Structures are given as C-alpha cells and as structure tokens.
Amino acid sequence: MSNSNLILHCGAFSATRADLETVITPEATSTWLPIPHIEIVDAVLESAAGAGLTVKRELYALSGRQNSPVYGARMFGIVDFVDGTSDYGYSVGFRNSHDKTMVAGICAGARVFVCDNLALSGDFAEKRKHIPGNNFMRLIREAFTLLPGQLENLTKNLDRLKIEGISDEDAQRLIWKAALEGVIASSEMIPVWEEYKTPTYEEFIEPTKFNLLMSFTEKLKHQNSAIKVEQTYRRLADLFEL
Template sequence: MTLMLHAGATEVAYDDLRAVATPPRTASHVPVAHHEIVELMRYSLGFYGHEIIEEHHAVTEDGARYFGLLSLRSPDGEYTDTLGLRNSHDKKFPIGIAFGSRVFVCDNLAFQADHVIRRKHTANAKRELPGLVAEVVEPLNTERQEQAERFLRYRETVLPDEVADHVILSLYRSGVINLQRVPDVMEQWETPAHDWGDKTLWRLFNAATFSLTGRVAENPAVTTVLHRVIDGVCERTV
C-alpha cells in the first residue's frame, strides 16, 4: 500500500474522521463527509464478501481533503488488492475510488491505479454514490481472479538464466529499471531476499518489484509497463 504524505496531510485513525466538519452545501457544490465515503466502501466490500485487513486514512490540517487506502485479503495470500479513496470539501478534486494490485494515493493529488472512477460533488452525488461504489466493488471478484490467474502463469513459467537476462534487459529498455538497478534485479534473481520459489517468471517479477521499492511511489506507471513486459514473456512461452 502506498499512501504518500508530504504535502501537508496527516495520517489519522478512522474514528477521527467523524470529527472532521463537513461544510454546508451550495448551489453548485454538495460536500460529502469523509467518513461517509469510507463507511459506504466498508459496507459494500463486506456485502460482496471482501475482507479489509489493513487501512490508512489521512486528512489535511483544515480537514478539507481526505486520502485513504484499504487493503483486501487476497484469494491466495501471496499479495494484496488495494482500494484508494480521496475526497475534498474545497472543490480541489472530485470523489475518487481507485482499484488495483498497485495503488498510489498522495496528498500532492497524485491518484493512480489500474482502475479509477471519479464523481463530482453535485446535488445528486450522495444519492448516486452507492452506484459509484458498486461500479468498483461488483467487478472485484473477476478482477482478483484474473490477477490470480496471471500470477499463476508467472509461477508456472520456468526461466533459463539466459532468458532471464534478456527480460531484465527488456525491463531496462522499457524504462522500468534504470542502469543502476539492473545489478539489483540480477542479485534478487540469483539470491532472492524472500522465498519466491524456483527460477520462474514469478521470481523475476518479484526481483524487479523488490528492486523498485520507492520508485513505484515516484512513478506508479512503471508497474503497468512491468506487467506488460512480463506478460509478453508468458505469451511467447505458451
């Protein structure tokens, strides 16, 4: 989970969100309480059988902006799915909900994931919010199944060292890793810091993500390119 706070927001407990005042509505702007969005998401996730195992919430000092992350227990326990949330009372950005295996929420207003939906604070927003949440929550089981199948293909794809070298070079050429990180990926491929099994695409995928610790926060788009390169290897070895 990546909730970056370096532009004035502070992490708070969920219960503290109830104490954040919601400004009155105007003709063109109808604020929704931060805690109401979280509660609706919690309820919807539970209704569809998803278990939240970790959550983080943050608000700016004036309470005008909210940022949050909810981590869900994955079907196989090897990774987590994440939902990102954000809301504003100062018209800076709309209600936002993001989903993916890599979600990036920052108080500098960066908001990225595999899937992102947004809803303006209009008179109908609160009434339509449950439908907005359903747009994300209902497809989650399908999304998670597809992710599990993708990772299974990674585990089943055995890589000779020479092929691994070629993939690492492809990651460099694609801009996923820079020249300085190439040795880091190779080291994790040969002597991994964690048990990622035998020399398969799964081990190489984890070697790459391990070496990218920190950079994903700087540029979340690298995860999309990483998957594109790894998936390409799977297609060529089928």
C-alpha cells in the same frame, strides 16, 4: 499510494477512522458537492462486506494538522482484504478532497501478502468530480460487483507466472527491455537484478517470471512518488502480459 503503506507528503499524516469522523465537510454549492470522508470509507467497507471480503488492514491519512484551517482537506486510504487464500488478497485505495484540489477516486489491485506488496495497482480505477449528480458513492458499490471477477482473472495470471520458468539470460533481457521502454530507470537495472538473484524473501528464490516480477515490485517500495509507483505498476502489467 505505494505497497501497503500510504506515501505521505505535503503535510499529510496518518489518521484513524475516528479522525475521519471529526473532519467537518464544507457546505455544498450549486456547482460543488463535497463528500464526507467517512461516508466514502463506510461505503467501501459495506460494499466489501457485501462482496464477501474480509478486512485485513485499514490505513488512512489526512492533510493539515488538527486546529489548522485546512485540517482534513484531503483524505487518502487503503484497505487490504483477504479472500480465503494464503498468498493473495485485494487492496482498494481511495482519495477525496474538500478543497477542490483533486477529484474523488477509487482503485484496486491484488496484494501478495508474503512480501506485503501490491503485485499490480489500478486494475480497476475510477474518478469523479465533486459536482451534483456525480454518483461517486454508487460507483463504489458498483465497483465491488465487478472487482471479484476482475481480480480473480489477475490472480490466475499471477499463478501462471509462478509456474513459468525463466533463464537468467531471458530475465536479464526482460530487465533490459523494462529500462528501454521506460518502465524503470537504467540505474534501477542492477538493483532489480540483484533482488531477483538474492531476493529479500526466500519464497522468491526460484527462477520464475513471478519472482522476477516480485523483484521489480520490491524495489518500488523505496519510491516516494505515488505517480511514479502507479505508472510503473501499469507498465509492468504490459511487460509481463497481465
């Protein structure tokens, strides 16, 4: 999952919530308990409503075209929420499978709406195997009791970065450090610097640590590897002391 869009590959395609309802869940066995895709989505939305979050956008994807024997075998989703602020919101991502290729999972992060970009990914992340007693649905509900507090702390840290100025020399050193520590490839150093000095969004023109972070995340929009995006977000959290 990347930014506010799903990275679709290996035959996956954009879907609606109604499409998810048409996917037939395989029969369970004594050791395998598949979860209906739509039940995960319903649990996320109901739990979010209980936590006082308002849905801004829903994005879903399925693997395997209709009439294919593997139609809907894997499901991916992102739901963006607003919490009353103009700059930030929350995003929850989740996945599920009916073909034993991956475990069910859920993660969450803060979103910066002005550039439609995740500031960080996976501030909360959990996975569960499809086995009896995995309690994944309960995990979703419990996650939303923890998320508001965790994401409030993240938002405070992002606000702190907004007022922390940074010189060009220190910004260059931080970009260089990012390359040395493998957060970005050395070939990405100049693009990140150019984005920082001439940002895509004029709101990020001031020389602050937050705007430098946005220059990193803006370049991540062009990544086509979900694993690469997730790893980079996590390393950026350490780099910017979040």
